[in-house]
Amino acid sequence: MQAESRRQNIVRTLMNSKGPVSAGRLAAMFSVSRQIIVGDIALLRASGTDITATPRGYILTTGNEGIIHRIPCRHKPGEMREELQIIVDNGCLVRDVIVEHPIYGQLVGQLDISTRYDVDEFMAKVMQSDAAPLSDLTEGIHLHTIFCPDEESYQRVLGKLKERGFLYVQ
Numbered sequence: 001m002q003a004e005s006r007r008q009n010i011v012r013t014l015m016n017s018k019g020p021v022s023a024g025r026l027a028a029m030f031s032v033s034r035q036i037i038v039g040d041i042a043l044l045r046a047s048g049t050d051i052t053a054t055p056r057g058y059i060l061t062t063g064n065e066g067i068i069h070r071i072p073c074r075h076k077p078g079e080m081r082e083e084l085q086i087i088v089d090n091g092c093l094v095r096d097v098i099v100e101h102p103i104y105g106q107l108v109g110q111l112d113i114s115t116r117y118d119v120d121e122f123m124a125k126v127m128q129s130d131a132a133p134l135s136d137l138t139e140g141i142h143l144h145t146i147f148c149p150d151e152e153s154y155q156r157v158l159g160k161l162k163e164r165g166f167l168y169v170q
Contacts, residue, residue: 003040006030006032006040007040007043007044009030010026010030010037010040010041010044011044011049011060013026013029014051014058014059014060015060017059017060019056019057019059020054020056020057020058020059020112021057021058021059022056022057022058023037023038023041023057023058025057026058041053041058052095052110052112053110054110054111054112055110055111055112055122055125056112056121059112061095066147066148066149066150067147067148067149067150067151067154068095068145068146068147068148069145069146069148069154070098070143070144070145070146071143071144071146071157071158071161071167072141072142072143072167072168072169073135073140073141073142073143073144073161073166073167073168074139074140074141074142074166074168075135075140075165075166076140077133077135077136077140079164079166080123080126080133080135081119081123082164082166083161083164083166084113084119084122084123085116085119086157086160086161086164086166087113087144087146087157087161088113088114088115088116088118088119089116090153090156090157090160091148091149091153091156092114092146092147092148092149092153092154092157093112093113093114093146093147093148094111094112094113094114094144094145094146095110095111095112095144095145095146095147096108096109096110096111096144096145097109097111097133097134097135097142097143097144098134098142098143098144098145099134099135099137099138099141099142099143100138101137101138107134107137109134111144141168
């Protein structure tokens, strides 16, 4: 398969996928190395295709109907699961977490969490890792970019986060 044809098929695969697709899975599908897929994704991004890398694989981020908001949050390390569950239980997807670092500026961690199963998988990785969550760098203060199907679900998320004291307001 020629490189350009493979890249078109990668986009088609991501478009038709219900969730993230790993580089390893794409490599197996197209009988190439994982590194070839990583290069293809880089070229697709450079050409304007909106592909996001998440801990579980790549997603195509264009063409979603709904609204995107950034929510300022603050919580203790042990409350991360509850915060994420509030967002997904109210119908929204957590795209990322953003913190402001004094040296590096804005740091973004891709999440792509949309279900309680995703929350559990993410929390299992957090517990198994020696790395600290990004929000630990900022005393729990962070932003989440969330994707909501409508304004009503967004308002539910805000209300629940505020009720629990997770919505950061000064």
